[in-house]
Amino acid sequence: MFKDATLNEVSDAMHRSFTAYNAFKKYSIKQRAELMRTIAKEIEGLGDTLIQTTMRETNLPEARLKGERGRTIFQLNSYADACEKGDWLEARICLAIPDKVPPRPDIRKMMIPLGPVVVFGSSNFPYAYSTAGGDTASALAAGCSVVVKAHPAHPETSAMVAGAIDKAIASLGMPKDLFIHLHGASFAIGEALVKNEYTKAVGFTGSYSGGMALFNWANQRKEPIPIFAEMGSVNPVYLFNEELARDPGSYANMLADSITLGVGQFCTNPGIIVGIDSPYLVKFIEQLAERISSTIPGKMLHTGIAQAYEQKAKRAIGQKGVKVNSDHVQQLSKDNSQAIVVTVTASNFLSNPTLKEEVFGPFSIIVICNDYAEMKRVAEIMEGQLTSTLIASTSELITHEAIVDIVKSKCGRLIMNGVPTGVEVCIAMQHGGPFPASTDARFTSVGADAIKRFARPVAFQNFPDQLLPDELKAENPLLINRIIE
């Protein structure tokens, strides 16, 4: 139904995107914000037709999709507010000091947009991290043009949302090519997009292998470009005895709900739980297994994802010392994917790197340690993560500071006595962690700081006020926060 773009179409799209960027970058932050708010309204205007289309394409239930649509609209509106507020511009003004030796000239700095940004739609978030998702919203706020490659798992949804964006652009009389939507199931399209000379940054949410392909293409270019790939995570949860003992059943229920949320198809799904052998841990495992067993199997996004889940879960289960704790209500099948919880001793876990690998879906492995020294070793071998969670009392985190320290050094977000699923869209959010969770831990892909990914600073030296951008003019006409020295 949707044909892949040809390589000529990719090249033409990037050139048109560059031309549109050159016009768009001169639009004020207020105009950019207006565009984002108009896109939000147009998406809302797609109404139930959009939801129905996506339900058909993705197997995601109505309530989840309505929630995600709300999140997408909230992102557009809140990044629009942040775009206008202008903190991301990092405006700094150093006034001239004529009597310094040598004299200091007037120097002013602010962020400017990088250029055309290529966004790869994700499979698991057809709205919030796809066509008009976080990457597109941040790129537009920064003043970049955007070329989206629709995810082949929901091309019709993507095309509908793209239509809403086109309509918003047209209604404001902005350059049409500011946003370009392409289809492409083949790797060659992705490679051509990343390697095109006009592409200045890339946003991606997906698998490690997909992200690394983009990363390598981006760095092999004559002019390397920044690539923001979020590549998944096992989001370890560390259980400390005292806090667990307070209420092992409730923590088990809380984690079971997090593991099975959306058939486990969230990048912050808790895939590894690390505890210390004790009667409370036994109770926790029993309750977790029971809750997981009683979860009705759900349809995953598409057959490919369900098959990959089945394969990776089977592979993990087949490793030495792995014991399945949940019951299988039914056999793993292509149609409905069963949540699974397994246990393994820390010594088996420590000696088997396969067990550290993400099983994308409602699967979690409980690592049973003899003591905190063993928990520390488990924390040490963990790779970079989007999140890590500590179920612990305040005094336990003080006592085991060395473990907290290691855990913190390996994640972007540290949660205490909560669950990693549920990524709040707010300015304090960090979504992105040390490699391999993401390719650049210095930036977030959720929250308005995500705008900074698509901008770079430029300093103006000795410019008359008239020629300075409004952001840096003496009278501060945009009323943004600035550091003045």
Add this chain to the structure above:
Amino acid sequence: MFKDATLNEVSDAMHRSFTAYNAFKKYSIKQRAELMRTIAKEIEGLGDTLIQTTMRETNLPEARLKGERGRTIFQLNSYADACEKGDWLEARICLAIPDKVPPRPDIRKMMIPLGPVVVFGSSNFPYAYSTAGGDTASALAAGCSVVVKAHPAHPETSAMVAGAIDKAIASLGMPKDLFIHLHGASFAIGEALVKNEYTKAVGFTGSYSGGMALFNWANQRKEPIPIFAEMGSVNPVYLFNEELARDPGSYANMLADSITLGVGQFCTNPGIIVGIDSPYLVKFIEQLAERISSTIPGKMLHTGIAQAYEQKAKRAIGQKGVKVNSDHVQQLSKDNSQAIVVTVTASNFLSNPTLKEEVFGPFSIIVICNDYAEMKRVAEIMEGQLTSTLIASTSELITHEAIVDIVKSKCGRLIMNGVPTGVEVCIAMQHGGPFPASTDARFTSVGADAIKRFARPVAFQNFPDQLLPDELKAENPLLINRIIE
């Protein structure tokens, strides 16, 4: 005199650096600032011995070295102030909203240090971009440990400065291995440092080939790491008729002084001047050539640099249509390097990529355009630059907005009616530009924002006040600027 570190020593140094980092990262921003100020004092305490040593090693004159020492001390002190002030921490607090659906937990974000940073000393700045230079100062401010590889052109200077840093660390009772100093003339040492598993970021100032070697090593690692390589620039200067006509002689003198400053050994040296054919340009060229010709040839940093200058200058002069305008007071020689200015038509320049290459030293090429359309084409083929300069009236920059736009898109700092040499150490400075000027245009290597290169954000979710870092505690004990939502 100084032996290269062995590969075992490199590996041992990085492991020790990691251990020291784990202790140092817990020091408060006030303690880090105290360390930096103490280092500044210790360097001052080295007195004339340091200056004399460096004069012997680098051929740089006393006044220049005293100036650079002052700059280095200023950097340490001003980054210490910025470290304490804490804007670079980007502290953001989103308070819990319990009655939101679903409830919003308390989320707080701040920057934490990346880990051990490897700094490669530069040849042209034995103090300000070497052992205790901008990279070391920013890394320490961020809370990172530092391993410096001394530049082989001034190993004794580097060892003396390292001694001052060691003394400062000892006097404050901080971990000794917080700063480690190695010698290494071979590429293998550099490769081992960049590829070591404990290395978490790299700072470098030098050649394109050197920078790209580091860049590729950093990206080929199992866990890629950020690399901040500043790789030089030709820093184009664009002359607009009206402003030039006002006083061609003064502009010629100003630029001649910038070209010959420090025997042209600054990364912001203006290597290409682009003008429009006119009687004023003729006058400008005559005066520039005269001033350049009358400049007394100077000794470059070392024989290798002088030889490279001679070769690259000869190569440029040998290109089709290149005319030498300055007189040779003496033949190019290994001992003293003669400043040279040449002219070429835009059509020759546009068709010959060799002429775009940096000739490191007091060499500048004037590109003569027939009109502004041709100047625009010259601007378009320019690569990424640290700086670009516009000699123009306000009305000319309004008329030729399209040229300004292109020039701005290709540089980190845009100067009007001034010279690119003289990089002010201040918060509004941007030193770093689009590739190949630097490997990451999103960061600066001069000014306190340089600290941000060596930090990444971490979010704390649902943490009790007691367990939060001071930077994020409710009462704001460090009195830093924070965004609260």
